[in-house]
Amino acid sequence: MSDTPLIGVLALQGDVREHLIALASADALARPVRRPEELAEVDGLVIPGGESTTMSKLAALFGMLEPLRARVRTGMPVYGTCAGMILLAEKILDPRSGQETVGGIDMIVRRNAFGRQNESFEAAIDVVGVDGGPVEGVFIRAPWVESVGADTEVIAEHDGHIVAVRQENALATSFHPELTGDHRMHALFVDMVRAVK
Ligand code: GLN
Numbered sequence: 001m002s003d004t005p006l007i008g009v010l011a012l013q014g015d016v017r018e019h020l021i022a023l024a025s026a027d028a029l030a031r032p033v034r035r036p037e038e039l040a041e042v043d044g045l046v047i048p049g050g051e052s053t054t055m056s057k058l059a060a061l062f063g064m065l066e067p068l069r070a071r072v073r074t075g076m077p078v079y080g081t082c083a084g085m086i087l088l089a090e091k092i093l094d095p096r097s098g099q100e101t102v103g104g105i106d107m108i109v110r111r112n113a114f115g116r117q118n119e120s121f122e123a124a125i126d127v128v129g130v131d132g133g134p135v136e137g138v139f140i141r142a143p144w145v146e147s148v149g150a151d152t153e154v155i156a157e158h159d160g161h162i163v164a165v166r167q168e169n170a171l172a173t174s175f176h177p178e179l180t181g182d183h184r185m186h187a188l189f190v191d192m193v194r195a196v197k
Contacts, residue, residue, distance in 0.1 A: 008033035008042035014050020047084030106149030137175035
């Protein structure tokens with residue numbers, strides 16, 4: 001028996017491998033999750049960056065939308081980065097037609113809010129709950145959070161826009177900590193999973 005949490009990375013599309021590596025270096029067991037049976041086994045889940053429209057279509061196709069919604073609703077810790085943040089939103093501005101979300105965080109998210117691929121950038125981001133100075137935020141066609149509900153805590157902003165939030169067991173960032181060598185965001189999430197486990 002071990003206290004090491006088992007954390008899945010939703011592996012339908014996106015930068016799965018980088019999250020697996022970041023989670024492992026934050027002392028979790030990490031594995032890709034594609035099917036409902038695999039989802040049932042993990043203590044927490046990361047939804048990676050990629051393309052939220054493709055990811056939500058594949059989630060529907062693989063029969064994962066309802067199981068994801070059910071586990072998030074019943075308190076499984078979940079962390080979404082970039083496209084993953086979009087999937088955790090209750091509402092998206094500028095969705096592609098028919099684009100569905102898993103939901104879980106009471107927030108409205110604007111897709112591609114920070115501009116197009118060639119407007120990608122990096123910035124130092126102070127995150128509430130992460131000690132040791134700002135994290136390096138990598139923003140790639142990144143969304144921002146337009147507004148949050150009363151139960152959603154804003155944990156980081158950039159240029160007056162909300163770029164990280166937390167609502168109970170759900171965490172989301174506009175940026176991609178998995179693309180840097182700094183795994184403090186993943187460590188924060190692993191702690192959230194441990195607290196529930
Ligand atoms: N703009 C993408 C989307 O809508 C997200 C980009 C990313 O995850 N880096 O899904």
